[in-house]
Amino acid sequence: MNTTASADTGSQTLEAFSVSEIDTKTHASAIVKTLAIVLPLLSFVAHNWMMILAMVVGANVHGVEIARMAGSLVGVFLSPLIIMLLFQIGKRFRNARSRWTIFMNAGIFFLVVSIFSAIGKLAP
Numbered sequence: 001m002n003t004t005a006s007a008d009t010g011s012q013t014l015e016a017f018s019v020s021e022i023d024t025k026t027h028a029s030a031i032v033k034t035l036a037i038v039l040p041l042l043s044f045v046a047h048n049w050m051m052i053l054a055m056v057v058g059a060n061v062h063g064v065e066i067a068r069m070a071g072s073l074v075g076v077f078l079s080p081l082i083i084m085l086l087f088q089i090g091k092r093f094r095n096a097r098s099r100w101t102i103f104m105n106a107g108i109f110f111l112v113v114s115i116f117s118a119i120g121k122l123a124p
Contacts, residue, residue: 028100036100039107040076046114048072050121080106 045052048069055061083106087093093102 026095036104
């Protein structure tokens with residue numbers, strides 16, 4: 001790819017405009033995107049680990065508990081989404097990279113809260 005600029009006209013070749021430095025700074029990496037999806041799922045598992053364990057063992061689980069787990073699954077994605085949307089008020093956070101990073105950081109926060117909640121269920 002030839003990205004050199006000619007000295008006499010000051011114009012750049014077409015390839016130089018295909019991927020600019022600004023585009024790479026506003027797009028989130030694959031690691032951030034993956035963590036933003038996996039962390040809420042881990043939060044769901046940490047929050048509902050006793051019910052998941054009962055279902056794996058084969059215990060009779062009431063329909064209300066299954067509905068509660070479905071609501072929890074929606075909530076682990078909805079809560080970081082609401083936080084991300086609140087950050088959209090500031091212009092600095094209105095790009096894809098900031099959105100994914102905020103979603104990931106909110107997922108980390110809710111994962112920590114879910115882990116402490118699960119530890120609290122173990123303690124008498």
